[in-house]
Amino acid sequence: MSENNILGVILAGGKSKRFGEDKSEIKLGGKTLLKHTLDKINPKFNKIIIVSNNKIIKEYITIKDCIEGQLGPLVGVLSAMKWIKKNNYSHQWVATFPCDTPFFNISIID
Numbered sequence: 561m562s563e564n565n566i567l568g569v570i571l572a573g574g575k576s577k578r579f580g581e582d583k584s585e586i587k588l589g590g591k592t593l594l595k596h597t598l599d600k601i602n603p604k605f606n607k608i609i610i611v612s613n614n615k616i617i618k619e620y621i622t623i624k625d626c627i628e629g630q631l632g633p634l635v636g637v638l639s640a641m642k643w644i645k646k647n648n649y650s651h652q653w654v655a656t657f658p659c660d661t662p663f664f665n666i667s668i669i670d
Contacts, residue, residue: 567644567651568605570597571636572612572659573625582614583660596662604669607651609643610659611636633658 572584572594584594591599594610598620601608609621613630616622625631626639637656644651655669 564606565650565652566605567640567649567654568601568608569637569640569654569656570594570601570608570610570659571633571656572610573614573630573636584612584615586660588662593662594659597657597659600662600664600666601655601657601669604666605655607649609640611639 584592586593588596594617598608609623610617611625612622613624621643623639623643625635626642627635633656637654640654640656643649644654657664
């Protein structure tokens with residue numbers, strides 16, 4: 561991807577209420593769903609952040625929702641946009657990926 565103005569954002573902050581446990585930590589083929597998603601998008605973006613209210617991932621910038629109460633994925637998107645502005649990044653676009661859908665076709669990014 562030649563554009564450097566797109567921030568990759570993984571949304572991993574949900575309650576997992578119906579699932580019963582943190583979906584991002586569920587293992588599939590020896591890797592967590594979060595790791596599957598990270599591995600898939602990492603070559604496509606020069607910067608990736610994770611929006612999560614539950615954990616910190618050392619290798620990546622991890623932020624919490626900007627509005628408390630786990631109100632859904634749109635708050636995660638808003639949090640990423642506010643993070644860009646607060647940290648004076650030049651990203652013009654945000655590409656979001658839920659951590660619990662690792663089977664998306666990578667060509668959608670291009």
